[in-house]
Amino acid sequence: MKHNKHLVIVIESLGGGGAQKAAINLARQWHEEGFIASFILFSKQSEICFAPPSEVKIHFLEKCPSPDARGVRANLRRIFLLRRMLKSLNPDTVLTMVSTTNTIGCLASIGMKWRLVISERNDPTRQKIGRFWQIARTLSYPFADLITANSEVALKFLAKQHKKEKLLYVPNIVATSSADTVSQTTKISCLKILSVGRLHRQKRYDVLLTALYIVRKTTTNFHLTVLGDGPLAPELKEQSITLGLEEHITWHGFRSDTEEFYKKNHVFVLASDYEGSSNALLEAMAFGLAPVISNSQEGSLQYVKNEESGSVFQQGDANSLAEHLLDYYRSPLRLRQHREKALQTSVSFDKTNAFEIWKSALTGEMPS
Template sequence: MTQLLCWCMEGIGGLRYVRLRKLMQKERPRRVLALLTKTNILCAAAVWDLPVHLVVSERNDPRRQRLDHLWSHLRRIFYRRADVVTANTEGVLKALQAMGPWKRLDLLPNPLPGGLSVVEREEQSNDRQREVLAVARLVPQKGLDVLIRAFASLPPSVREGWRVTLVGDGPERQALEALASDAGLRESIRFEGFRSDPLVFMRRASIFALPSRFEGMPNALLEAMAAGLPSVVSDASPGPLEMVTDGRQGLVVPCDDVSAFATALQQLMRDGDLRDRYGAAARTTLRSLDWDVVELHWRSVLALPAQP
């Protein structure tokens, strides 16, 4: 069975699987935490017959994620090797429940990103710049074309003094730059490329934008909330909506609705007090993800002893 499994995965996973299998056989780790669907599958296959505590984490909603039939079928098979199958949102957890049964299925929320603290000094309104920020890979999933079109549709009197900053890189960059240029906004929409210091932008921006077409629980949203930013998010996936409630930590709009996204942006751009209230609520919400709160659960899932 193991030889047949290895032969099949060599054909499907190619060199990545072969290298991973050899690495696992050589190093014999006691625990493995895998993230992202195809990596999860390859890891499960690589440790199939090894005494490894395997935790796989599904980061996107399987009901929305576009996965070809073969990999979708392999997920149902190989996730059964995992000692724990985890999701980082309730919505993804429910989708995985329908795909089971699993040895153990658990909600494993993302901890607050390292280096952040919700007890930091809250930035004053006059420290913020008139900037709408998106931090994401430049791929169709992230819906950044919606953000650009929405900003372009605003009356010039609303846009005046404001800019959109996109932090991240990807295959859609050229198309998005052309979209901004065609709208006559090349000077108002800045492409910063990949940056290892996104918090610099989050601490100076006034609004965070998440127009994604599907998501799991994006760390960029959590970082923005910890930095006290109000958000405009799409309703495409349940993950972000577990952190941002419409009218509390930000505004929620229908997916791919340029007009609705523009209306939400305008509402926040015109009302500094509203931005402050939503930003403060975002910080409060993030307290539930402090490492002190989630550490015990992470240790349980990873079969680690509790700290003395």
């Protein structure tokens, strides 16, 4: 393997999402190995919440159609611009992330000599990307040298359409805690709840707020911290006021220092209708937070076992979510047991092992 192995990561933006954080973690590890990493973003107006190391260059597609521009002409333009830039950079490997970018990357790489690896970051059985992109995904993915996914449910879906030898499960590179136990709390004066993610319909913060309204009928000894921003911010804040929850919630917007918040909370709630394998969830477990997730997040259910390493509530059911939160408030022992089990489960989130799998995938030197 060449010492200067050049990896180009293609992603629409470096905004505050899980795929973006995963891309930054990978680029950082790649650079630390002594290799060359760089990014291609779709425009100079692309949001950058996660900054890569200074040695990792960021390139922008000049005159690329805005994210709002749709249709065949706009996407052909993106394909042409990406192909031209990739040819100028002459990478050894190209990694694309997220379904629509994967499709554009596949079509831009037809006939080129670089190794193309694509990364499916969500649950394709539930994520709605539109019929055009569904068809385009099916037709374009075979042009990739390797198709990766960060959840078993995504891999099973892809296996119905693509050759098994082209598929690989690749775990997230997760920031872990040095702690090996959680505090021996015997009484909870205030249940501290954390939720991290974009304020988007998929994340179902409306369900979480309604659940807290139900919890408030029993106790006011709780506080929710929300890390994330997005299009639903005004609507959700208004909902919290309407429900009388404003004193129980702190909206921090996007924060890159999530580890500081993991250390200060007891419970992590991910109320999403669907997920791939959530980076934030795995990080929270690694810091000993008891996870509470919906039963529709199949990619995360391989880590969160109900009544063992966390709690699983019925998708979209605020009463079910509220009951799980109240159970933690009423039983500090149960909370501590779930936190400890989450921490133990996180041992499998080995950053070094995850990177070795990524390195094998990107270089073509596959593990046995």
